[in-house]
Each structure stands twice: as structure tokens, then as C-alpha cells.
Amino acid sequence: MSDPRKKHDEHSAQDLLRELFPDTHRELFGDGHGPARATLGLYEVADGRLALVHGDQLAEFTPIEPKGNNPLHCDLCHYTRSRSEAALYRVHVAARRTRYVTLCLGSAACVARAGERALLKLAGRIFPIEPVGPDER
Ligand SMILES: [Zn+2]
Numbered sequence: 001m002s003d004p005r006k007k008h009d010e011h012s013a014q015d016l017l018r019e020l021f022p023d024t025h026r027e028l029f030g031d032g033h034g035p036a037r038a039t040l041g042l043y044e045v046a047d048g049r050l051a052l053v054h055g056d057q058l059a060e061f062t063p064i065e066p067k068g069n070n071p072l073h074c075d076l077c078h079y080t081r082s083r084s085e086a087a088l089y090r091v092h093v094a095a096r097r098t099r100y101v102t103l104c105l106g107s108a109a110c111v112a113r114a115g116e117r118a119l120l121k122l123a124g125r126i127f128p129i130e131p132v133g134p135d136e137r
Helices: 004-020 022-029 107-114 116-126
Strands: 040-044 050-054 057-064 086-094 097-104
Touching: 004 022, 022 116, 040 107, 040 116, 050 116, 057 097, 097 107, 097 116, 107 116
Parallel strands: none
Antiparallel strands: 040 050, 050 057, 057 086, 086 097
């Protein structure tokens, strides 16, 4: 702390994060107002599956083989991806209801590209997950 050389580096790391990745910064440090932040994230879990977490809700994305050989369009960052760069995932959102989502492999980079707002939008399409599906429409 008394080392003047370290002062600048310590200061700029967080500033840089706030400038380049304001969403990540807000997620890590909060935005200073409002109640406790909702947890929102997309995480790679075992066997190539992904877990989407929003608050206390969790959805599991299971990779499936897409048909054909067409490029894939990522539903989160909206980049067009080759078959080796993205995957099609199946999500059970209700007892007999399934959604299909295309996402880049390498979720962290995809989420960083897309931003928190896009992730929130994706979560809005998936959640709430109904254990049974009386809410069909
Ligand atoms: Zn993506």
C-alpha cells in the first residue's frame, strides 16, 4: 500500500474492467443501488452441457447433433458460426415442452460478446421452467 509503483496498477485493473466490460464489473462489484443482484450466468458443466442460472433457477442445455451441414447462428451473441464453433442445445422447459438453442462453444467468450442484456433475454426465453406444463400457449 505504501508502494507508489503498485498504486496505479491496482487502480487501473478495476477501472479497465469497468470500461471494457461494464456488465462484468457490475456483476462483480454491484452498481451501488438496488437490492442484491440477481445471479445470471451461463456455465459449462460436464459432458459438453451448459447450465443457465438466473437467480435460483437453473436450466440444463444438452448438446444434440444438428441436422445438415449449415452454419449455425448463435442465439446469444448472434454470430454466425461453423459447425465446429457452435452447437445446438436442447432444453426441457416443461414436462412435454422443449426449446432448442444454438450457442457458441466456449460460453465465456460468447457471453462476453453478447453482454448481460442478451443473456437476460435468453434467460427470459427459457425461464420459468415448469415441472409440469399447465401453462402451454
Ligand atoms: Zn455466441
